[in-house]
Amino acid sequence: MEKGISRNEYNVLNFIKNGSWVSESSIKINNMDDRMIASAVSYLESKGYIDVKRSLKKYYYITDEGKKYLENGLPEEIAIKILKERKSIALDELKELISDYKIAISNLARYGIKPNNGLLNYNDAALEKIKMIRSCLENPQECDMETLSLLKRRSLLREKNYNERIIKINDAGLKILNEFNPDIYIDKLTTSMLVNNSWKNVRLRPFDLNPDAGLRGSGLHPLTYLTERIRSIFFDLGFTEMHGHFVEYTAWNMDMLFIPQDHPARDLQDTFYASTDFDYKMENPEIIEIAKSVHEHGINKYPGWGYKFDENESKKLVLRTHTTVNTIRYLYNNRKSPQYIFSIEKVFRHESVDWKHLAEFHQIEGAVYSKDASLSTLKWFMREFYRRLGFDDIKLIPSYYPYTEPSMDVIVKVNGREIELGGSGIFRPEVTKPLGLKYPVFAFGLGLERLAILYYKLNDVRDIYNSDSEWLRSYKINL
Known part of the structure; x- marks a missing residue:
């Protein structure tokens, strides 16, 4: 039986029709979100219209706590702004001004500002490091590994591993792409098409209902x-x-x-x-x-x-x-x-x-x-x-x-x-x-x-x- 394609699958094939290897994440199509694109790629792979390679990737995303600090300021960021204005401040006074005081003090020490006789003194080097921390939190995919590791330990970022699919259209895909007319093939009939008889002028794409069409039964999750x-x-x-x-x-x-x-x-x-x-x-x-x-x-x-x-x-x-x-x-x-x-x-x-x-x-x-x-x-x-x-x-x-x-x-x-x-x-x-x-x-x-x-x-x-x-x-x- 003919393996038809949906309009979404056609859009993906049309996007990669030049025959180059393309990462799934780089596919951008109007009116299709990432989930729809991923679904279309999966169907195209199962139907044999694309070749697929998989590459293990890491993705970093910001936690709720990280989002809070981005919006309100990192504790050490708030502290360094106060220090920049005053040049120095007593620990007890800073404690009254910052809610996450302990976190601020701990991280200021990491950046070179340590208490001296109960006082903290400002320095420009620490300010630059804190700016880098914030920049990394805003754009984790472009961050260096040392800063990423620090932000993960602070539970401001999370790391996720995933298999990225790299795809390329093959000869079967090119053939079905050339045969598919998006103006004629449709995925579903609508009430209006039945009322005005326009269904007579279109062709419903074929669906393979054969039980051996690659469907697999469900199973238990490993856990x-x-x-x-x-x-x-x-x-x-x-x-x-x-x-x-x-x-x-x-x-x-x-x-x-x-x-x-x-x-x-x-x-x-x-x-x-x-x-x-x-x-x-x-x-x-x-x-x-x-x-x-x-x-x-x-x-x-x-x-x-x-x-x-x-x-x-x-x-x-x-x-x-x-x-x-x-x-x-x-x-x-x-x-x-x-x-x-x-x-x-x-x-x-x-x-x-x-x-x-x-x-x-x-x-x-x-x-x-x-x-x-x-x-x-x-x-x-x-x-x-x-x-x-x-x-x-x-x-x-x-x-x-x-x-x-x-x-x-x-x-x-x-x-x-x-x-x-x-x-x-x-x-x-x-x-x-x-x-x-x-x-x-x-x-x-x-x-x-x-x-x-x-x-x-x-x-x-x-x-x-x-x-x-x-x-x-x-x-x-x-x-």
Whole structure:
């Protein structure tokens, strides 16, 4: 059957008819946006009318925080303008003038302006560097790698890898282009054409309805496949799946895990805080008093942190930073032993995105509440879990977490490369006793995306979310 082309496909063929290799991003056609052009290119490729080469490219785009600074000024940019007017200024005075004072001071020091006897002094060299930073933020595609790296670390820019298509018309494309008359061929009939009988003077382009016309069935996304495999392992081991909320009170997310209120993890640089005028009704509001008592005075013979607990801090809303909060709430509401529970859900961290970090990712959470729960059973479980996934060579090394003691990190070795996949440990009594639990609890939080890197032999965690259709159709497990 004849492989017809649409008007959009005709426009693309007409654009590249001189036969030169052309990047898809350079194609500009009136009344066609990038999505329409990409769709037309994909159809032309599947029909065999163009030749295609793919080239891995990096694209940099500005984050919401970066957009805010472009509009209102970078903190160091505001500071340098003040310095230029005054020549010097006391740190305490500058602090009153700039909201992001710490960020400004840190970056001024990077550009050569450091405090001297409590004063900051202006210099032209720093001003030029700050101008360069702003220029890079405005035009990241034309920025040098050193400045790009700095802006990525500050989470002002994000990097995205994609396969750019380089296309060229072939003989079949030239033939169909010459045969296609855009004044006669149409893609669809309209009501007016039926009413005024103008449909008699046009030709509807042919559509190939053959089931063997290159159509492919749908399949699971690689991350979904891996998630389902992990879920089946937990179910085989007798675990129950639990679920939680994206937005949590800090009382659940941190206080009930015995994380002190001045812990660095609560800093705006690490945690996304949510603001709302809606008056949420808190689940189990009594936990604030429970957490307050443990933080200030401890429980039984275990000392607390010994500071003044701020109840208002407990009522702040955050995007959950871990799924351990699921475990805490579940055990608070299900105190009968034994409990074997797990979840595989999304968490959020204010991370600088790079090859092994994402700002939102999935955590494999699990816990066992039982009189037999111990460090030995935790070690056995970690080895058994990873053995079922195909990893026989793992290390469990000592680590530190505020809510577990002892604690371990899980290190997996693949092709001679060691990668940390997550943490585990035994909940401290300051966590379990306030929940009303009589027996020990071991818990673990493991990164799903990092595990996927090993599964699919990727070099960058961001590639898991790449929309490269060829990879999504042909991915294989590589253990």
